[in-house]
Amino acid sequence: MKYLFFDLPVHRAILNPEEKPIQQILREAGGNTGNLLFRYAIRSQIGDELVDTHWKEGVALAQTGKFDGVVLAGANWLNTSQPFGNEKRARALRELGLPVICIGLGCQHYFTTHEKLEFPKETLDFLDALRELEACVLVRDEMTLIQCRHYGLKDVHLTGCPSNFINSSDDFADKLISKTERSHYDKVILNSGHFAGPTLELDRKLLPLTKHRPGSYLVQANHNGAIAMALDKSGEYSGKDIRHMRKSFKLGGGFFGRKEAFEEWRSLLGVYLDVEAWLKDASSWDFAIGSRIHGTMAPVQAGTPAVLVATDSRTEGLASLMGVPYIKIEDALKLENPVSVKDLINLSQLDWMSYVEKRKKLAREYASHLNRFGLTLTPSLERIIS
Known part of the structure; x- marks a missing residue:
């Protein structure tokens, strides 16, 4: 199976940074190098072919090749003060019309609340697109889960961050x-x-x-x-x-x-x-x-x-x-x-023993939704959940 993997052109490393201006480096990293670890983690957990791409390029790729769906490495896109390019995400997802799984989506606000938050119109449009496409959305925390449900998303689940599931060693x-x-x-x-x-x-x-x-x-x-x-x-x-x-x-x-x-x-x-x-x-x-x-x-x-x-x-x-x-x-x-x-x-x-126990439970929840979406689990993720 083959999937578009949005929304950065890399997942492991930015090559030849000494030859690139800082703005190009930031563009490839999505403004934060933590995104590289996040995307690397997802790559280490999904065995299918994932094609790294930005939104515009991804839409163009879909016009010339066959893809089975879209995998979104979702960062803190639900921000109450910044749209973070969500209008591009909404537009591209609707244009593609493919099955969508959004992994690691997070909400950012000044304080924790379970009350319905007001988001920029671009973010509301992005949430509408996820709802229309019946996307499977795996979120980072309870506040994000509740906000997604406030806005009508049904297939939303709490799994934390995929960077939690990189190390699969027994020790x-x-x-x-x-x-x-x-x-x-x-x-x-x-x-x-x-x-x-x-x-x-x-x-x-x-x-x-x-x-x-x-x-x-x-x-x-x-x-x-x-x-x-x-x-x-x-x-x-x-x-x-x-x-x-x-x-x-x-x-x-x-x-x-x-x-x-x-x-x-x-x-x-x-x-x-x-x-x-x-x-x-x-x-x-x-x-x-x-x-x-x-x-x-x-x-x-x-x-x-x-x-x-x-x-x-x-x-x-x-x-x-x-x-x-x-x-x-x-x-x-x-x-x-x-x-x-x-x-x-x-x-x-x-308390590392408590951490490892929680990690296994979350990994099993995470893996179950990857499987349900039709994705292939890697041996590394299989070891964590076994």
């Missing part, structure tokens, strides 16, 4: 437990949110845990030129970006001192544009912490303990559903300096 839980119980955590990675507000305060508080190793402060989006900085594309971040980072991280000194301080700070930044390299490196870390859900899931799937700092209803709901250890940002900010890894582990009430 998965043992590795997580063993690494958590060590007395010393040398290689700690911080995954970053936004360079503003409480998440900036969080990053400043936790950055000392990394011992300021080069590449230990991971970014996924290009806020204030962060990905361009991490890739050393000096012509693609601005003086304003530099000034923002200097001010945010108090990089002082005279003119030359400021310049040297910025370059030293910039060397801390890292970004992964290849999922397999990300997972391989993550297996060598001792611990990861931060406000990115995929920045948390990559190390966990690589067998490295990680704790998510939940900054909103979306991340808290997803972590709670999946059993991923998390702490609320307001609680993290109350920790006394210097913060230790043990402080974070204790606050998160980390």
